[in-house]
Amino acid sequence: MEIYESMSPAETAEIADGFAERLGPGSVVALVGGLGAGKTAFVRGIAARFGSGAVTSPTYTLVNHYDGEPPVYHFDVYRIESPDEDTREWMDEYLFGGGICVIEWADNIKDILPDDALRVEIKKDPARGENFREIRIC
Numbered sequence: 001m002e003i004y005e006s007m008s009p010a011e012t013a014e015i016a017d018g019f020a021e022r023l024g025p026g027s028v029v030a031l032v033g034g035l036g037a038g039k040t041a042f043v044r045g046i047a048a049r050f051g052s053g054a055v056t057s058p059t060y061t062l063v064n065h066y067d068g069e070p071p072v073y074h075f076d077v078y079r080i081e082s083p084d085e086d087t088r089e090w091m092d093e094y095l096f097g098g099g100i101c102v103i104e105w106a107d108n109i110k111d112i113l114p115d116d117a118l119r120v121e122i123k124k125d126p127a128r129g130e131n132f133r134e135i136r137i138c
Contacts, residue, residue: 002137007129009041012122015135016045019120023049025070025098028114030106033122038133039104042122046102047072057104063094071099078105088112 006012023029023046031039044055052066058076066072073094080087094101095114106113119138126132 004135004137006038006133006135007131009038009044009131012038012041012133012135013045013048016042017049018045019137020046020049023100023118025100026096027100028095028117029100029102030110030113030117030119031102031104031122032107032119034124037122037124038135039122042120042135043072043074043102043104046100047074050100073099073101075101075103076105077103077108080105080108083109083112 004015006015029046031042033039040055040057047055047066047068050068050070050072052068052072055066055074056064058064058074059078062075062077064074066074083091091109091112095112103109106117121136121138123134124132125134
């Protein structure tokens with residue numbers, strides 16, 4: 001396990017950029033953390049590594065596609081409590097495809113994630129400052 005500390009969204013994105021060096025086509029990153037933990041900032045760093053532009057949370061669309069080499073697919077599965085068969089089918093096309101999948105709230109769909117998915121946990125600690133985040137890469 002690797003543990004990093006961040007004091008800003010920019011630092012979180014920078015940590016993600018370094019982490020992204022180990023990613024390639026077919027990689028799946030499972031992001032876990034509470035509301036406002038910095039999951040989207042982490043995705044920004046990954047997407048930037050592969051030449052993708054602006055990153056926004058796909059809360060209402062479920063997945064955003066970011067052009068890059070390889071493409072990055074950014075999921076937010078906050079509203080999926082238990083994926084049904086139809087959801088599993090269309091998600092499998094991404095999860096086992098040629099892009100990089102980065103999934104916010106990944107514990108909601110842990111039963112369908114590939115066994116080799118990389119887990120990233122982001123936690124706030126208000127005692128250490130409003131912007132402090134601990135990032136654990138498992």
